[in-house]
Amino acid sequence: MAIPTGFGRAGSAARKIRLGLALLMFCLSAAPTVRADDTRFHIFTENYPPYNVSKTGKNFAHKREDIGGICPEMVEALMANTPYKYEMKMRDWSFAYRWVKEHKNHALFCTARTDEREDQFQWVGPLASIRWTLFAAPDSDIQLNSLEDAKGLKIAGYKGDVMTDYLLSKGYDVTTTVTDEQNPRRLVLGQVDLWVTDGLVGPMVAKENGDITGLRPVLVFRETPMYLAVSNKTDPAVVAKLQAGLDKARKDGTIDAIKKHYGIGN
Template identity: 60%
Template structure:
């Protein structure tokens, strides 16, 4: 009998040890999965990124569309990483993503000032830095320097606005760029700095304003999917490879064609 009790006790202990090991392995597996989840943010910046609801925020990828968004989705469809995609104000997203592992945002202009702040996947598309005036404005510019004494509407965290501030221009900053077309028509600003495609589209869709005058295109920069420097470089390499494959397969070209 004692030997039988020992045998039963031994089996019970083995079962307990097996359960503990299983739980530990399960926890490790969950940790690994969590480490492979990507958190990706964007802003309402049509036609590159836009919410299906027309609002300036969205809580999942199903509510976000646009040229860059569709490109990023094409990249993610080719890798095994789980991901969460949200739309928020750009200044919030830009600050939130930095220094957080597996956090990224798009479409982000890649500039010398930002080069070391992120890891880069791209290029996706490019933006034309454009100064717009109100439909009834008589402003003409031959160079950027001609705008030195004018009030320029911009917004916090925007690369174009930041550049003009650094150059000493008078930039009227807001939280987002959605209201800047209205600022032109109300006389609160003389010019609006934004992308050449974005300006007229936002002006019409948000405020019913048509006929904005493009008075100067002064720069063009490529846009990327940018990740925090804390993100594993192997993830960046996987995403870059996925983009390269999608471009070779003609997917990126087809996305652009859908919005032309």
């Protein structure tokens, strides 16, 4: 029995459709898979209120939710505008500083950007700024008109701190501790004459470590912008995306809102 011509044409069309679908599926399976960026950042900071604050009551933290303050919120805002996952930890500054420099996709905040550090990192920022301040005890009669006036005085600082390192490099008499927590007590006990720290940080650290109040800021001798310092081993194209993420957060008002919340101005 002959097959009607119309049925034959329909069968041929169906076969063509099946062949076309099969070819399409083959092409899709052979095409390279487009995946989300799986770059993961390891971001470190230190306990340095109000810029970075430990919520654990200790000088270290293993999770983002245990870290508060101005700079963590800014870093979180910039990372939200990138395709990258990240983890945030709080560690001793000198350890974190060395560790980040040696590892790809690692970063450290808030890091003062100075001439001495310029080539050691790639920089994303600025985030905030620190005011290099010399504090005296409440009952001290020390008066300073310039940094030169501090020559011959004993100054408290801490290991790895940019202000401490600067004074040491200039020949000032600075005694260092591992963290800044002991320095307010050393100051009021008369073990040192001055304490070098940030203008906002000093009173907070003193209050939280010994309930010390009334420290006298006798000289502000420098102001330095602070950045997210990214390891030089990191792809510069990735760093550019981090900067773009911060720029977007600044443009949409997020960074200004964080500053306003903490009362640090522009």
